[in-house]
Amino acid sequence: MTPTREQAWETLTRHTKGEALLRHALAVEAAVRWYARHFAENEERWAVVAVLHDFDYEIHPTLDQHPQDGAPILREEGYPEDVIEAVLSHAEHLSMPRDSLLKKTLFACDELSGFVVACGYVRPDGIETLEPKSVRKKLKQPSFAAGVHRDEVSRGAEELGLELDEHVANVIEALRPIAGQLGLRTA
Ligand SMILES: [Fe+2]
Ligand SMILES: [Fe+2]
Numbered sequence: 001m002t003p004t005r006e007q008a009w010e011t012l013t014r015h016t017k018g019e020a021l022l023r024h025a026l027a028v029e030a031a032v033r034w035y036a037r038h039f040a041e042n043e044e045r046w047a048v049v050a051v052l053h054d055f056d057y058e059i060h061p062t063l064d065q066h067p068q069d070g071a072p073i074l075r076e077e078g079y080p081e082d083v084i085e086a087v088l089s090h091a092e093h094l095s096m097p098r099d100s101l102l103k104k105t106l107f108a109c110d111e112l113s114g115f116v117v118a119c120g121y122v123r124p125d126g127i128e129t130l131e132p133k134s135v136r137k138k139l140k141q142p143s144f145a146a147g148v149h150r151d152e153v154s155r156g157a158e159e160l161g162l163e164l165d166e167h168v169a170n171v172i173e174a175l176r177p178i179a180g181q182l183g184l185r186t187a
Helices: 005-015 019-038 043-052 068-076 081-088 101-121 132-139 150-159 164-178
Strands: none
Touching: 005 019, 005 043, 019 043, 019 101, 019 164, 043 081, 043 101, 068 081, 081 101, 101 132, 101 150, 101 164, 132 164, 150 164
16 A cells, blocks of 8 residues: 555544644654655655654553554554654664664654744744744753753754754744644744
């Protein structure tokens, strides 16, 4: 089966009701799609993985279950092994090699997209005029969006072979078109 983004969204929304988690999926999807276009990769396939990556988080909210216990559900629903493997690879505690551009991109966009959105929530125009340097400043304030793992943000950019500022700028650009959907103020 070649999964479509529509199927992935259906799987996600069957298991996930919380708005924050749905917005997280949309944000990561937008960032991963941006990179799929940038690298001339299979955008639909990458979107499927991004949409699904936390699909089981609401039913498996702890790391002894998420995302590994989601894998059998995805298998049951007919998702191919490469999609399941990419979904699993975003979890640091599973120590899976990020040996593809898709895996590196998903990891690099996961924490950062949430952080960029958090930066936008405290600005009058959302992420409309947000620049990497103010994101970098916020990254240095441990109390701001404290749940975001700073080390994963920098490692993500590094593994993609990008300067942090460059990666941040790309993610901001990717998220701007869906700012309204993410609950951000738009100009
Ligand atoms: Fe996750
Ligand atoms: Fe995530």
